[in-house]
Each structure stands twice: as structure tokens, then as C-alpha cells.
Amino acid sequence: MQVSLRDIRKSFGAIEVVKGLDLDVGDGEFLVLLGPSGCGKTTALRMIAGLETASAGRIYLGDQDVTDVLPKYRDIAMVFQSYALYPHMTVEDNIGYPLYLRKVDKEERARAIREVAGKVDLLDYLDRYPRQLSGGQRQRVALARAMIRRPSLFLMDEPLSNLDAKLRGHMRTELKHLQNELGVTTIYVTHDQIEAMTLAHRVAIMKAGELQQLAPPREIYNDPANLFVAGFIGSPPMNFIEGKIAGGSFRAEGAALSCPGFSDHGKVVAGVRAEDLRVVEAGAGEFKGTTYAIELTGNETLVTCQVGESLVIVKMDKDYDEKIGTAVGIALANEQIFFFDAGSGTRLRPNNT
Amino acid sequence: MTADSTSSSPALPSKALPSKLQRTLFQRIFEPKDIKSLSPARLVLTYTILIFWSFVVLFPLYWLLVTSFKLPIHVSDGPVYLPFIDFEPSSHAWSYIFFDLGNDTFRPYLNSLIIAFASTVLAVLFGSMAAYALTRITYRPKIMSIFAFILILAAVVISTIAAGIPWQIGVAVGAALFVLFLLTLAKRFKRSLGNNDILFWIISQRILPPVVAVLPIYVMFQQVGLLDTHFALIIVYMAVNLPIVVWLMRDFFATIPVDLEESAELDGASRFRIFLTIVMPLAKPGLAATFLLVLILSWNEYLLALFLSTADAQTMPLLVAAQNATRGPQWWYMSVLIVIMILPVIAMTGLLQRFITRGLLIGAVKG
Numbered sequence: 001m002q003v004s005l006r007d008i009r010k011s012f013g014a015i016e017v018v019k020g021l022d023l024d025v026g027d028g029e030f031l032v033l034l035g036p037s038g039c040g041k042t043t044a045l046r047m048i049a050g051l052e053t054a055s056a057g058r059i060y061l062g063d064q065d066v067t068d069v070l071p072k073y074r075d076i077a078m079v080f081q082s083y084a085l086y087p088h089m090t091v092e093d094n095i096g097y098p099l100y101l102r103k104v105d106k107e108e109r110a111r112a113i114r115e116v117a118g119k120v121d122l123l124d125y126l127d128r129y130p131r132q133l134s135g136g137q138r139q140r141v142a143l144a145r146a147m148i149r150r151p152s153l154f155l156m157d158e159p160l161s162n163l164d165a166k167l168r169g170h171m172r173t174e175l176k177h178l179q180n181e182l183g184v185t186t187i188y189v190t191h192d193q194i195e196a197m198t199l200a201h202r203v204a205i206m207k208a209g210e211l212q213q214l215a216p217p218r219e220i221y222n223d224p225a226n227l228f229v230a231g232f233i234g235s236p237p238m239n240f241i242e243g244k245i246a247g248g249s250f251r252a253e254g255a256a257l258s259c260p261g262f263s264d265h266g267k268v269v270a271g272v273r274a275e276d277l278r279v280v281e282a283g284a285g286e287f288k289g290t291t292y293a294i295e296l297t298g299n300e301t302l303v304t305c306q307v308g309e310s311l312v313i314v315k316m317d318k319d320y321d322e323k324i325g326t327a328v329g330i331a332l333a334n335e336q337i338f339f340f341d342a343g344s345g346t347r348l349r350p351n352n353t
Numbered sequence: 354m355t356a357d358s359t360s361s362s363p364a365l366p367s368k369a370l371p372s373k374l375q376r377t378l379f380q381r382i383f384e385p386k387d388i389k390s391l392s393p394a395r396l397v398l399t400y401t402i403l404i405f406w407s408f409v410v411l412f413p414l415y416w417l418l419v420t421s422f423k424l425p426i427h428v429s430d431g432p433v434y435l436p437f438i439d440f441e442p443s444s445h446a447w448s449y450i451f452f453d454l455g456n457d458t459f460r461p462y463l464n465s466l467i468i469a470f471a472s473t474v475l476a477v478l479f480g481s482m483a484a485y486a487l488t489r490i491t492y493r494p495k496i497m498s499i500f501a502f503i504l505i506l507a508a509v510v511i512s513t514i515a516a517g518i519p520w521q522i523g524v525a526v527g528a529a530l531f532v533l534f535l536l537t538l539a540k541r542f543k544r545s546l547g548n549n550d551i552l553f554w555i556i557s558q559r560i561l562p563p564v565v566a567v568l569p570i571y572v573m574f575q576q577v578g579l580l581d582t583h584f585a586l587i588i589v590y591m592a593v594n595l596p597i598v599v600w601l602m603r604d605f606f607a608t609i610p611v612d613l614e615e616s617a618e619l620d621g622a623s624r625f626r627i628f629l630t631i632v633m634p635l636a637k638p639g640l641a642a643t644f645l646l647v648l649i650l651s652w653n654e655y656l657l658a659l660f661l662s663t664a665d666a667q668t669m670p671l672l673v674a675a676q677n678a679t680r681g682p683q684w685w686y687m688s689v690l691i692v693i694m695i696l697p698v699i700a701m702t703g704l705l706q707r708f709i710t711r712g713l714l715i716g717a718v719k720g
Contacts, residue, residue, distance in 0.1 A: 051615050072621045084616035088634045098620040145620070 001062050001152035001185050002027050003048065008057035010043050017043050019209040020057070028183045030176075034196040035206035036232070041189045042157055044206070048187060049078050049155050061153065077146035078155040081162065083138045085130040091117075091141050092126040098149045116144045119178065136167045143175075147182065154179070154186040160195060172198055193233050197221070205229050222336075227345035230271045230338060236302060238271045239312045241287075242342060250339070253308030257286040257332065259339065261350030267342035274315040276336040279303050279322070285329030287312065291322050305330060421446055421688035428684050446685035450693075458672070458690070464662075465669040466697065467583055469651040472590035477644050479591070480598025481606075481636070483555070485628055487548050487599070488606040489614070494551070497542040501534045552603065559596040563656055571660045581663045589657055594647045601646070605639030606632065641708035645701060652698055669694045 003025040010018040018040040025031045033041040046052040048059060050071035059067045066074050077098070085094050092113055093100075099109045117123050120140040130138055139159065146154060159175075160168045176199050179186050190196055196203050197217040205212040205220065205228075213225035224230035230238050243252025245265040250257050252270070282288065289305035289312060296318060303314045305328060314330060322328070339348040391399060419434065422442035433439035450458050486492075509527040513520045570589060571580070579585040609632060617627045633640070655670040662668065673690045676683040 049615075049619060051618070071615075071618045072623070074619075076619055078616065078619045080612050080616055082610065082612045084610070084612035086613060086617075086631060097617070101621040101626070149621075 002060075003153060003185060003187065004060040005044070005048070006058045006060070008044065008047060008059065009055045010040070010047060010052060011055045016055075017209050018047070021206075021209075021211055023204060023211065023214070025185055025187060028185055030179050030186045030188065030199055030201045032196040032200035032203045033187065033189045033206060034193060034203050034232075035191065035212075037191055038208075039206045040209040041191075041206050045078075045155050045157055045187060045189045048153075049076055050074050074153075075151050076153045076155055077149065077151040078157065079142045079146050079159040081158040083130075083142040083159075083162075085138055085141055085145075087130050089129075090126065091122060091128050091130070091133070094130065094141055095122075095126075095144045095148055098145065102149065112148055116148045119147070120144045120174075135163055136171065139163060139171060143178070147178070150182070151184065154184050154188075156186065156188040158190050159188075161190070161192070168195075175199065193235070197233070205232060207232075224271075224338065224347065226347055227269060227271070227340040230340065234273055236274050236313045236315075238273050238338075239277070239310070241270045241272075241307060241310050241312065242267070243270060244268055245339065245348075254289055255287045255307060257337070259337075259350075262339060262348060263351060265339075265341070265348060268348065269340045269342050269345075271338040271340060272312075272332065273336065274302065274313045276333050277312070277314040278331045278333045279305070279314050279316055279320070280329045280331045282327040282329050285331030287330040289328060289330060291324050291326050291328055293324065294320075294322060417688050417691055420684055421692055423685055425685060446689045450686060450689045460665075461667045461669050461672045462693070464583065464666055465652060465694075468586045468590065468666070468668060469648055471583070472587045472594065472651050473644060473648045475587065476591045476594040476598050476647055477602075477640065480595045480643075481602045481633070481640065482628070483595070484599045484602035485606050485632060487552055488603055489611075490548075492548055492551060493545040495539055495542050495545045497544070498535060498539050499546075501539070502531055505531050505534075552599065555596050555599050557596075559593070563593060567657060567660050570657070574661060580661060581666045583666055585661050586658060586666055586668070589661065590651045590654060593654075593657070594650055597650070598643055598647060601643045602636065602639055605636045609635050637708045641705040645705055648701060649698055652694075 003023070005021050005023040008018055008021040008023075009016060017038075021040075021044055023031075023044075033044060035041045043052060047054045050066070050069065054067060057067075058065055061074060061076075086097065089097065092110075095117060096109050096113045099112060104112070113126070114123065117126060120143055122137065122140055122144060125133060125137060125141075130141065133141065139162075142159070160171050163171060172195060179199075188195075188199060197220075200217055202214060202216050203220050204214045207228050213220060213229045215223070215225075220229060220233055224233065224238075227240075231240065241252050241255055243250055243255060245251075245259060245262050245268050247264065248258060248260050248262065250259050250262075250268065250270055255270075278285075279291075287305075287307050289307035291303060292306045292311060293304040295302045295304075298318070300318055301316045301320045303316050303320065303322070305312050305314060307330065312330060340346065341348060388396075388399075416434075419436055419442075420428065422436060422444065423433070423440060424443050424445065427433055427440040436442040505527045509520075509523040512518045513523045574580050574585045613631055613635075614627050617631050618624075622630065653670060654668070655674065658666075658668045658671055662671070669690065673687055673694065676687040676690065
């Protein structure tokens with residue numbers, strides 16, 4: 001089922017939290033809405049569900065305009081952050097509730113419940129109440145309840161955020177597998193970039209109610225549309241150095257590198273990821289700095305260097321070591337460097353492309 | 354009493370806990386301890402106090418019971434307490450109430466059961482619906498619309514009574530005028546009331562003592578010829594108890610997470626079905642407590658029953674009071690009546706108390 005949002009807006013009183021969202025989600029696609037808290041992603045999801053009415057704009061499911069349709073007629077299943085299990089019903093009744101509402105007869109219902117419960121590994125827990133389950137099991141009950149009636153659209157509102165780190169990783173894998181198996185269009189809201197990168201076919205990054213970039217995860221990472229996206233995605237975050245472009249080269253305190261094709265620009269932010277840099281001996285490389293901190297994380301070493309006013313993080317292999325305070329040079333390992341306008345944050349691109 | 358009083362003592366060692374973490378004097382004396390950790394002496398003391406207090410609470414019931422087995426002579430002779438020792442028990446009062454009075458006992462008893470239970474069920478049903486709506490739906494009635502409604506209502510009443518216009522025509526014209534007002538002029542007014550104002554208005558109906566309204570109510574039922582019927586008492590009791598139900602149930606509904614209802618909505622449930630299958634089961638403790646309270650209020654109600662019933666719909670409180678009518682207080686008959694009168698309420702309490710438990714919502718939304 002395709003989902004289309006056309007210039008969706010939502011205001012609470014005088015505050016506009018979603019400012020004209022246009023979005024097309026393809027059939028069977030796994031789309032992740034990613035953004036910091038308060039960016040309007042959950043509100044957007046709730047409008048698709050019908051739990052909030054849009055202040056303006058239209059919402060289409062398939063070719064049907066559902067903007068003013070009640071939630072129960074939209075054929076949507078939603079997994080809530082809180083799971084929203086019915087505490088007075090057993091796991092079996094919780095999972096079967098959507099079918100019970102559709103007056104599916106008892107045997108058929110029991111068969112369907114066993115089928116989805118098997119998929120999420122809950123067969124041994126059907127007689128229990130939600131209060132007798134662990135967080136991960138409750139999460140799976142919520143998933144099973146959403147899957148049982150084979151909706152045309154899944155909505156998930158930070159479904160993994162209440163789980164501990166290990167379980168979250170496991171459920172992420174399960175979720176991706178199940179979505180692929182069922183082939184149901186899914187819109188997933190999260191503020192966790194790892195979840196977004198691993199799960200999504202495409203990621204929609206939002207900030208302050210506006211869509212920043214809509215692209216597959218790899219493209220978001222390799223070709224960020226603006227300063228916000230570049231800074232939001234990636235761990236450790238992208239290094240930013242303020243400077244200016246003049247005569248085909250970028251200059252900042254302690255940095256000088258050529259950037260052919262870019263026209264002159266007054267205030268520029270250069271962005272480069274930690275893994276695209278190498279620490280080299282002093283005097284070599286495009287940047288000069290001094291080591292500020294060296295952190296071994298296991299399979300790699302993060303070297304933080306002071307370059308002018310800013311701190312630049314470089315990812316080196318795990319055997320690298322150096323005294324703090326040593327003067328070093330930093331070289332670009334491959335030509336992966338991005339330039340942004342310092343004021344508006346828009347990406348600057350070379351003229352010839 | 355406060356935390357500061359202990360920390361200000363100079364004898365405290367320098368490394369004492371911050372005063373916030375220390376038990377205050379008040380807590381040390383009054384905070385209940387686990388019964389298992391009490392010393393034998395304190396255990397004895399605790400149980401002595403508890404048994405004494407149980408005695409104080411239960412003694413009136415005991416006195417009631419023994420009085421129902423006393424002859425008039427035993428009552429007027431001064432206090433006697435122990436059957437077979439102080440006095441010879443007699444079942445004369447019981448046989449008078451059950452055999453001599455017979456139907457005159459059973460009819461009010463049945464009336465009380467019918468009226469109290471029916472009015473309680475209706476009040477709890479409608480009251481919780483209103484309470485649910487007030488917790489989940491935002492209402493914004495415009496002040497001017499309410500004003501216009503009262504004005505039009507007054508005009509209809511006056512024109513019906515003074516000008517002799519048939520009431521059907523008056524109501525129809527009034528309703529049409531009001532709808533017209535809502536569709537046109539009402540849109541120009543901005544000031545409106547909220548849910549809390551509605552709730553206050555509902556509760557304010559109970560602030561007025563019933564004795565103020567009892568005469569108009571009497572005249573009303575006289576006009577429609579419903580005096581001394583079950584229906585009249587059920588309707589009046591329901592109306593009187595509705596505000597209490599709304600007020601109590603609203604707090605219970607407010608504790609139910611909205612997520613559950615939104616989830617059910619997406620699962621395909623209608624609002625009414627959500628109310629019946631999700632909200633009501635989760636509000637069971639509140640429902641049980643409210644039901645009991647309202648039942649007891651209806652069961653004991655005297656003033657309205659006195660005005661609205663004479664014979665056919667007479668209730669138990671009237672019958673009890675009647676034992677004090679012509680021949681002075683008949684304590685022995687009264688005791689029998691009160692004993693049988695408290696039985697249904699005790700039975701309901703026993704039946705419902707297992708619902709009045711906490712923790713029903715565990716597992717709903719916590720991770």
C-alpha cells in the first residue's frame with residue numbers, strides 16, 4: 001500500500017509542529033522518520049494513523065484520500081512506544097483482539113493467534129497476563145497484535161526504545177526480518193540513528209517540523225543534504241571546521257586544502273568524517289593540530305586533535321598510540337569532504353557537476 | 354515533626370546522613386512497622402489496641418442483635434448485655450415482624466431492594482459514561498449558547514402557561530429557534546466553558562440539600578401521577594446520586610493510559626466498544642467502590658422516600674422510623690428490622706471487595 005502525504009501541517013494552538021510535510025512511501029517500503037525529540041515525527045505518524053487530525057493538507061492511502069477517515073477504517077496497525085497492551089486480557093486475547101472486533105470465528109482466531117505467536121516466539125506465553133511478561137516479551141505481544149490482521153500499513157512509534165541495549169539489537173534484526181517476510185509497508189519513528197540506518201529502505205530526516213532529507217541510508221550518510229543531516233548522522237559525529245573558500249581552496253586556522261570547482265564563499269563549514277581522516281606526522285597533511293585525547297574503543301582508536309579552535313576526531317586502527325599534546329598533521333584519506341554555508345546550513349556543491 | 358528538628362541537635366556526629374534521609378521523630382513513632390519485626394511486648398500491645406478498637410466498632414452491632422431478642426421489660430429495665438445470663442432471650446419481636454406484620458415487612462423490604470439496586474445500577478452506568486466523556490472528550494460549550502437555551506426555555510414555559518399555547522408547539526418552536534441560534538449568531542461569540550466547568554456544574558447539583566428540592570419534586574410527580582411508585586423513587590435516587598458517580602469515576606478513568614484506547618481504536622473498536630471492553634474492566638476497582646457508596650446512600654435514603662411514597666413504594670428506612678411513631682420507640686422491633694436491613698449491604702460489600710484492589714493497570718504501558 002502506498003502512502004502519500006501532501007503538504008501536511010499540524011498546529012497545537014499557536015505552535016506549528018509539522019510544517020508542510022510531503023512524503024511518498026512506496027508499496028512494501030520500510031521508511032524511517034528520524035529526528036531529534038520535538039521535531040514533529042510522532043505527530044506526523046499520529047496523523048497518518050488518524051489519532052490526530054491534520055490542520056491542513058491531504059493524506060492518501062493507496063489512491064484513497066483518508067484525511068478525514070476514522071482510524072478504525074484506515075486498515076492500519078500501530079505499535080506504541082508504551083506497547084499499550086490491555087492489562088486485563090491474556091496474551092492470547094491481546095493478540096486476538098483485532099480479530100475479535102472483526103467477528104472472526106473462534107477457531108479461525110485461535111489458529112491465527114498461534115500462527116503469529118509462533119512467528120514472534122510467544123507460544124509458551126499465551127495464557128499469561130502482560131504484567132507477568134518481561135519488557136521484550138511485551139514488545140513481541142504488541143508486534144503480534146499488529147501483525148495478526150495483516151494490515152495494509154504498519155506504524156511504529158519508537159517501539160524499541162524501552163528495551164535494554166542488547167535486546168534492542170536483537171529485536172531490530174527480528175523486526176527487519178519480519179517486515180521483509182510480510183512485505184507490509186512500514187513507517188517507523190525513531191530518534192536513534194542506528195535503528196534508522198539498519199532498518200530503513202529510506203530515511204526521512206526531520207527537524208523542527210520540516211523534512212531535511214529523504215534518501216536511502218547509504219546516501220544520507222555519504223551525501224548529506226545539509227549541515228543538520230551531516231551532524232545528526234554518524235558516530236562519532238562529523239567533524240566541522242569553520243573557514244572560507246577563496247580561489248579554489250578552503251582555508252581555516254590550521255587548515256588549507258584545495259577544493260576545485262567551488263566558487264568563493266565567505267563563511268563556510270567544512271565537514272569530514274572521522275574515518276576519512278588519517279593522523280600523519282607533523283607538517284604533512286591538510287590540517288595541523290595537536291593531539292587532545294586518545295581513546296581506545298576496542299577495534300579502533302579515536303584520536304581527538306585540536307585544529308585551530310575546533311576539535312577534530314580521527315578514527316585510527318587499534319594499535320595507534322601517541323602522547324597527548326604532540327603536534328601532528330591530519331590528512332584526508334579519501335576525498336570525502338563536504339562544504340556547507342555557515343548561515344543557512346545548505347550544502348555547497350562544485351560548479352561543474 | 355519536621356526533618357530539621359532532628360538535624361539541628363548538636364549531639365549528632367559530624368558524618369551524619371543528610372537530614373533529608375533521616376527518619377523524623379514523627380516517622381519513628383507513627384510509621385507502621387512490619388508485623389513480623391515487632392518485639393513480643395509490642396506485638397501484645399498492638400493486638401490489645403486492635404482488639405479494643407474492634408470491640409468499640411462492633412459493639413453497636415452486637416447490641417442491636419441482642420436487643421432484637423429482648424422483651425420490652427428487659428429494654429426498659431436498664432442495660433443488660435448477655436443472653437441467658439442477664440436475661441432470657443425471646444423471639445417475640447422476630448415473630449411479630451415476620452408473621453404478624455408479614456407482608457407489611459416484606460413489601461418495603463422488596464421495595465428497598467428494587468429501588469436501591471435499580472437506581473444504583475442506572476446511576477453508575479450513566480454516571481460513568483458522563484465521567485468518561487469528561488475525561489476523554491474536550492467540550493467547549495459557548496456561554497452565550499447556554500444563556501440562549503435558558504432564555505428560550507423560559508419563554509416556552511411562560512408562553513405555555515400564560516398564553517395557553519399547546520406545549521408541543523411551544524417546544525417545537527423553541528427547539529427550532531435554538532438550532533437557528535446555534536447555526537447563526539452563536540458563531541460570533543468566543544467565550545466558552547471547559548470540561549471542568551461542566552464537572553463543577555454537575556457536582557453543584559449535589560451541593561443543594563435535597564430538602565430544598567423535595568417539594569417541587571413532589572408536585573412534579575403528583576402532576577404526572579407517579580407518586581408512590583418504584584419508578585419515581587428510582588428516577589429521583591438516580592438523579593441525586595449521578596453527581597457523586599461522575600465525580601468519583603472521573604478520577605478513575607483519568608488513570609487509564611490513553612495509549613490503550615488509541616491502540617484499541619486502531620485495532621478497529623468503536624468508542625462505545627472501547628468503553629465496554631477496555632475502559633470499564635480496567636475501572637473495576639473504582640466501579641465497585643462507587644457502586645457500594647451509591648448503593649448505601651440509596652438504601653438509607655429517608656427524606657425523599659418520605660415525600661414520594663406512602664404505602665406501595667414504601668422503603669425500609671420509613672418502616673424503621675415508623676416503629677417510633679405512635680406507641681413510643683419500639684426498640685425490639687426496630688432492632689429486628691435494622692438487622693435484616695443491613696444484611697444485603699454486607700453481602701454486597703463482601704461480594705465487591707475483591708474488586709477493590711490496586712495494581713490492575715500493571716503491565717499496560719510500563720517497559
